[in-house]
Amino acid sequence: QSVLTQPPSVSGAPGQRVTISCTGSSSNIGAGSDVHWYQQSPGTAPKVIMYGNNNRPSGVPDRFSGSRSGTSASLAITGLQAEDEADYHCHSYDSSLSGYVFGTGTKVTVL
Amino acid sequence: QLHLQESGPGLVKPSETQSLTCAVSGASISSSSDYWGWIRQPPGEGLEWIGSIKYSGSTSYNPSFKNRVTMSVDTSKNQFSLKLNSVTAADTAVYYCARHCGPGTGRRWFDPWGQGTLVTVSS
Numbered sequence: 248q249s250v251l252t253q254p255p256s257v258s259g260a261p262g263q264r265v266t267i268s269c270t271g272s273s274s275n276i277g278a279g280s281d282v283h284w285y286q287q288s289p290g291t292a293p294k295v296i297m298y299g300n301n302n303r304p305s306g307v308p309d310r311f312s313g314s315r316s317g318t319s320a321s322l323a324i325t326g327l328q329a330e331d332e333a334d335y336h337c338h339s340y341d342s343s344l345s346g347y348v349f350g351t352g353t354k355v356t357v358l
Numbered sequence: 359q360l361h362l363q364e365s366g367p368g369l370v371k372p373s374e375t376q377s378l379t380c381a382v383s384g385a386s387i388s389s390s391s392d393y394w395g396w397i398r399q400p401p402g403e404g405l406e407w408i409g410s411i412k413y414s415g416s417t418s419y420n421p422s423f424k425n426r427v428t429m430s431v432d433t434s435k436n437q438f439s440l441k442l443n444s445v446t447a448a449d450t451a452v453y454y455c456a457r458h459c460g461p462g463t464g465r466r467w468f469d470p471w472g473q474g475t476l477v478t479v480s481s
Binding site: 249279280281283285291292293294295298299304336338340342344345346347348349350351352 | 397404405406407410418419420421454460463464465466467468469470471472473474
């Protein structure tokens with residue numbers, strides 16, 4: 248049972264902007280723990296696309312951006328492309344659990 | 359380029375101990391200040407952190423697994439391992455190993471990940 252909640256799915260047409268929310272609490276995101284995001288295509292391992300809230304690893308397009316506010320964080324994808332169709336997971340640290348937690352995961356569909 | 363590869367039995371019987379190893383290439387486990395972690399993903403479900411270990415042997419476990427999990431490091435082979443005992447069908451999942459990097463507790467992320475290995479618990 249995850250302590251970080253994401254919408255099960257989001258969708259958009261090519262070129263559109265979509266956002267994925269990650270809702271936590273005062274013991275994780277609200278406590279200042281960093282939020283990271285992973286992209287997972289079917290049958291493959293997750294790949295980090297955003298770390299430390301809003302930092303993109305080398306090679307990740309600048310169409311991806313991250314933000315946080317209060318007890319939530321968001322990943323935005325602008326100029327949606329077919330290759331962006333995948334599952335996305337947020338990740339943070341929970342001080343109450345003394346451990347790292349993942350979000351429930353969001354499937355992004357490109358219409 | 360850092361590369362991680364999981365290995366271990368794909369089928370484990372209920373109540374037995376599951377053992378997995380992660381071979382690291384492209385960097386030395388013992389020269390890094392990073393941790394090394396295990397994450398699992400049951401079929402069709404989300405990701406779950408199991409635990410992380412540093413080359414020194416310092417560990418951090420998910421409290422949900424604390425009584426069943428043991429992690430170790432073999433610096434001579436540049437690999438780290440996971441043992442999960444008293445397994446049940448609920449432990450059936452793809453198990454990933456990954457470098458757990460970042461400036462400190464509460465700020466670490468996983469990168470890169472191994473390709474993952476499916477472990478099925480069944481008699």
